[in-house]
Amino acid sequence: MTSRTIVRGLLVGGALCVSYSLPAAGQVKSTETVEHDTATHQVTIERGEIVYVSGNDVVVKMEDGSLRDFNNVPDSATVNVGGQQLNVHQLKPGMKVERQTITTTTPRVITKVETVTGKVWHVAPPNSVILTLEDGTNQSFKIPNGQKFTIDGQETDAFGLKKGMVVSAQRITEVPETVVTQQVKRTGTMPPPPPPKQDVPVLIVMAAPTPAPAAEVAKAEPAPKALPKTASTLPLVGALGALFCGLALTVMAIRKFAA
Numbered sequence: 001m002t003s004r005t006i007v008r009g010l011l012v013g014g015a016l017c018v019s020y021s022l023p024a025a026g027q028v029k030s031t032e033t034v035e036h037d038t039a040t041h042q043v044t045i046e047r048g049e050i051v052y053v054s055g056n057d058v059v060v061k062m063e064d065g066s067l068r069d070f071n072n073v074p075d076s077a078t079v080n081v082g083g084q085q086l087n088v089h090q091l092k093p094g095m096k097v098e099r100q101t102i103t104t105t106t107p108r109v110i111t112k113v114e115t116v117t118g119k120v121w122h123v124a125p126p127n128s129v130i131l132t133l134e135d136g137t138n139q140s141f142k143i144p145n146g147q148k149f150t151i152d153g154q155e156t157d158a159f160g161l162k163k164g165m166v167v168s169a170q171r172i173t174e175v176p177e178t179v180v181t182q183q184v185k186r187t188g189t190m191p192p193p194p195p196p197k198q199d200v201p202v203l204i205v206m207a208a209p210t211p212a213p214a215a216e217v218a219k220a221e222p223a224p225k226a227l228p229k230t231a232s233t234l235p236l237v238g239a240l241g242a243l244f245c246g247l248a249l250t251v252m253a254i255r256k257f258a259a
Contacts (some may be wrong), residue, residue, distance in 0.1 A: 029115045037107035040047035044101045053091050060097065079186040086188070094191025102183040112173045120165040131167055 048068070052059035060072045078085040079097060091097075118131030121138055130140050143158050154160075161167075 030112065030238060031113045033110065035109045037109075039104055039106040042103045042105075043196060044103070046099045046101075048097060050091055050093050050095045050097060053088070053093060056088050058088060058091060077186070079188045081188045091188075092191060095188050096191075097186065097188040100185040100187075104181045104183070106179045106181075108177060108179060110175045110177065112175070114173070118167055120161055120163050120167060122163065123158060123161040125161070127158070129158070129161060129167070149256075 046062065048062040049061040053065070056071075056075075057259050058071045060068050060070065062068055065175065073088040075087045075089070078087050079095075080086075081095070089093055104159060116131075116133065116139075118133045118139065120129060121132045122130040124130075126145075128140055128142055130138050132138050148155055148157055207231060
């Protein structure tokens with residue numbers, strides 16, 4: 001927003017308005033007032049979960065699933081966790097964090113009134129005039145375009161100013177501006193403790209024995225014992241002798257019959 005300048009002045013026998021560049025300190029009387037308007041507040045809340053911490057760098061997974069890097073987090077930035085203020089070196093992955101930002105916007109107008117008094121030493125109409133100030137120094141001032149003056153009841157312009165006239169000039173500057181301040185509150189909760197360890201039964205699997213090859217089995221089994229002799233070979237020999245005798249007699253009988 002631009003500033004607005006109002007220039008007012010008095011002249012012996014009439015009124016004078018001039019704008020001027022600032023003289024040295026002590027030659028200008030200056031007052032300043034500040035008028036505030038109604039402030040507005042905006043609250044923004046961001047939530048997420050810490051997924052990575054290294055030194056002063058933190059990565060937070062936001063509610064929408066996006067990852068946000070916070071690099072070079074100052075040690076002075078703390079998070080309120082259970083009433084304790086934790087700095088970046090005390091944060092841990094798994095912590096839930098929330099940042100609340102309160103933005104306050106306050107319009108205001110700064111009004112500055114500057115007054116200077118001097119005697120016309122030289123005038124260069126219609127744009128400027130040189131005044132001799134109270135401390136004896138000369139200072140050049142610019143005259144606004146189209147400025148009119150009243151001298152002894154007669155209206156005139158810068159051409160009506162003469163050397164020796166006493167001029168008291170006043171400049172009022174109004175500067176509208178907006179002041180924005182932010183207040184940040186950080187809170188968090190520690191991650192839940194890990195679940196307790198449970199005893200897991202151990203299952204031992206034993207492999208079935210591998211069957212031995214057949215040759216090894218044969219070697220391993222003992223040879224069968226010989227059966228005991230229960231009969232003699234003598235009857236067999238007798239039977240064979242009788243058979244042969246019978247055959248001999250038969251052969252002899254056949255030969256006699258043939259002869």
